[in-house]
Amino acid sequence: MRIGVLTGGGDCPGLNAVIRAVVRKGVSVYGHEFVGFRDGWRGPLEGETMPLDIQAVRGILPRGGTILGSSRTNPIKIEGGVDRIKDNLASGGVDALIAIGGEDTLGVARQLSERGVKVVGVPKTIDNDLSGTDYTFGFDTAVNIATEAIDRLHTTAESHHRALICEVMGRHAGWIALHAGMAGGANVILIPEKPFDIDRVCEYVESRFRTRYSPIIVVAEGAHPVEGQMALQAGELDAFGHVRLGGIGEMLAKEIEKRTGKEARTTVLGHIQRGGTPTAFDRVLATRFGLQAIDAAHEGDFGTMVALRGTDIVRVSLDEATSELKTVPVQRYAEAEVFFG
Numbered sequence: 001m002r003i004g005v006l007t008g009g010g011d012c013p014g015l016n017a018v019i020r021a022v023v024r025k026g027v028s029v030y031g032h033e034f035v036g037f038r039d040g041w042r043g044p045l046e047g048e049t050m051p052l053d054i055q056a057v058r059g060i061l062p063r064g065g066t067i068l069g070s071s072r073t074n075p076i077k078i079e080g081g082v083d084r085i086k087d088n089l090a091s092g093g094v095d096a097l098i099a100i101g102g103e104d105t106l107g108v109a110r111q112l113s114e115r116g117v118k119v120v121g122v123p124k125t126i127d128n129d130l131s132g133t134d135y136t137f138g139f140d141t142a143v144n145i146a147t148e149a150i151d152r153l154h155t156t157a158e159s160h161h162r163a164l165i166c167e168v169m170g171r172h173a174g175w176i177a178l179h180a181g182m183a184g185g186a187n188v189i190l191i192p193e194k195p196f197d198i199d200r201v202c203e204y205v206e207s208r209f210r211t212r213y214s215p216i217i218v219v220a221e222g223a224h225p226v227e228g229q230m231a232l233q234a235g236e237l238d239a240f241g242h243v244r245l246g247g248i249g250e251m252l253a254k255e256i257e258k259r260t261g262k263e264a265r266t267t268v269l270g271h272i273q274r275g276g277t278p279t280a281f282d283r284v285l286a287t288r289f290g291l292q293a294i295d296a297a298h299e300g301d302f303g304t305m306v307a308l309r310g311t312d313i314v315r316v317s318l319d320e321a322t323s324e325l326k327t328v329p330v331q332r333y334a335e336a337e338v339f340f341g
Contacts (some may be wrong), residue, residue: 010126012125098294119318138282144170163262166216168269174220231262
């Protein structure tokens, strides 16, 4: 077969490891030919490709980002977009696609699969919010980067007797905030799944100062207060209808200063969480996903996504994989709350 590979949505440590595994096994074991589509769904939409052979994937295992490029292009929202993709695949002799991405990229893959395109999905997101898999690659790297930042914030916070806020990614799910906050010994963790009470947050801050230590607050970008407590800014929408978030950390700092009289500062990690070298865990997981994805394509098991269940790589339908987001359960957040204040 001639198989196309694309990486869509936000970039993520481990993407190159998937591409490498798909191509290495696909060529050496099955004898398939590969073509890389550039910049997510924009590649098959516009017919933009690059060669993808064993030589092209040499040396990319430890590299962050993606050699194919990425974008948040949504062909479903473009008039005639699906037909253009099908025509470009046909004219390029592409028999099947391996789509590597998160909820949006795989949501498009599901809809294309329903319209006759042969697709296998690979779950990628630092947010770890795909319900079909226990973990997504990229998440471990993002958590490690955030944890290191929190470790560094502790020392400077105590030197200056300040409250320091670390804003991490997480639009709808607070997995990064939860794991990094627990690993880094944060005094408060705020996530999108549970609206926070700003008065209670300030109580935690003051309680921490009374112990002669300085508080560290970890907040996911999508966290929000109980209705009516604070005014939040509205952002513009991306191609998938998501609001571009950011700024909750700075708003928290202002409220904490106003209500407690204590100095507060914010650090926004932003794209630092996405960049750089993937951890060993993410390299191995991404590699295993890639190996299993090319197996699925070779066997003609399309309309599926490879997933981690326990320590095994299994296949689930794209419908199941994209049916709902995996959010932080109440009991997991309750574990972290033991350490607040």
